[in-house]
Amino acid sequence: MQHTKVTLHTITENEAGQRIDNFLLRHLKGIPKSRIYRIIRKGEVRVNKKRIKTEYKLQLNDIVRIPPVTLEEKKPLSKVPDHLLKLIEKAIYFEDEELILLNKPSGLAVHGGSHSELGLIEILRQLRSDLTYLELAHRLDMETSGVLLVAKSRKMLQELHTMLREAHQIEKHYTALVAGVWQGGQKKITHKLERQQDRSKKVQVSEEGKESTSIFTPLRHYKDATLMNVQILTGRMHQIRTQLAYIDHPIIGDDRYGDEKQNRYFAKHHHSTRLFLHANLVSFTLNGKTYTFKAPLADELQKVIDTLK
Known part of the structure; x- marks a missing residue:
């Protein structure tokens, strides 16, 4: 078990726009949702020194007080084998400041899970460790190949999700x-x-x-x-x-x-x-x-x- 200390976190551009509960679920991986809601409700979580509700949307440069919690020790992700790094590197066929486009190979899950702890997004994050933000804009079945969009910023991800819903x-x-x-x-x-x-x-x-x-x-x-x-x-x-x-x-x-x-x-x-x-x-x-x-x-x-x- 890992016991954290009180931390003050300044919200970045890629984090702005999220609800505080979703931010904490990502930031404190392994903590149950019920515990997240409890520390917000009890006022242990503060934004700019003020109590907030679970639906509060974070703004750029907000200062979030994250209380001490107990986290389960997480095993570090396995190092991606060279052949998978080369496979995904070869699959990238377009990239600009906001997007990476891949021609996903069949037989590879987009997310790590029951089949393997390493899915396409985990492999891509190790391949492109120079980037601070990489998230799938949509999914493809493991067996399906083809165009897959990956956002390089939260702003782009939100815009793509909005368009996908309409x-x-x-x-x-x-x-x-x-x-x-x-x-x-x-x-x-x-x-x-x-x-x-x-x-x-x-x-x-x-x-x-x-x-x-x-x-x-x-x-x-x-x-x-x-x-x-x-x-x-x-x-x-x-x-x-x-x-x-x-x-x-x-x-x-x-x-x-x-x-x-x-x-x-x-x-x-x-x-x-x-x-x-x-x-x-x-x-x-x-x-x-x-x-x-x-x-x-x-x-x-x-x-x-x-x-x-």
């Missing part, structure tokens, strides 16, 4: 190879999606769920499959995978929502060894400037396309 403010397109021949042309489809309350962590179509909308456009028809462009207008967990499986066009290589027999067939005859879902385009306008980012299809997915007729 439909059409950030245009996001995916490429998917689905089982079966798609009938008809472009279709705008809305389902209500809900996360199952069990260990499967799967998403299902349910009247109790939240409305989720995607625009599906066939790009190329093959004998047993269709190459699709998918534009998502909402950003629900597993949205594309769940919707396509529900309408009997599961994504090739999807071992969670897909068809096991079809996946085995494509693995054997078309060398398809992963989920065929790729975030290929992100486009948005910010402060009068339009950003459009395209991530080329991963080599292993292009090889699958080359085998199809």
Whole structure:
């Protein structure tokens, strides 16, 4: 256990705008939320020598008094192996003062967790230890490859989150190879999606769920499959995978929502060894400037396309 002393912390530009409770949850990692709210409520936390409420939003140069607390000893993060550092360094294909854009490899979680303590963001922070702030603007499934936005300032992160919450403010397109021949042309489809309350962590179509909308456009028809462009207008967990499986066009290589027999067939005859879902385009306008980012299809997915007729 680690026992801290009273500290006075001056709020930086990257910390301004946060609620005091969220700031403390980040600053005092390992402390339960109930304890955070208690020290605020009891007045142990002060901002500019005054008591505050949990919803208080921090301002630049505020001075926060953080009381002594007991923290659990945290193991330092493992040093990232060189091959992962090189993988992520190679994945970066755009960077400016506010943003880093990556073409995320399949098989790598964006955050460390149950699969590995090192996710993409942890690897990137070690790779770019010269930067004081790096946060994911959105997520991609571990199996999905493609465009991933990382903010280099809290201001940029907040602006991107605001645009993501408002439909059409950030245009996001995916490429998917689905089982079966798609009938008809472009279709705008809305389902209500809900996360199952069990260990499967799967998403299902349910009247109790939240409305989720995607625009599906066939790009190329093959004998047993269709190459699709998918534009998502909402950003629900597993949205594309769940919707396509529900309408009997599961994504090739999807071992969670897909068809096991079809996946085995494509693995054997078309060398398809992963989920065929790729975030290929992100486009948005910010402060009068339009950003459009395209991530080329991963080599292993292009090889699958080359085998199809």
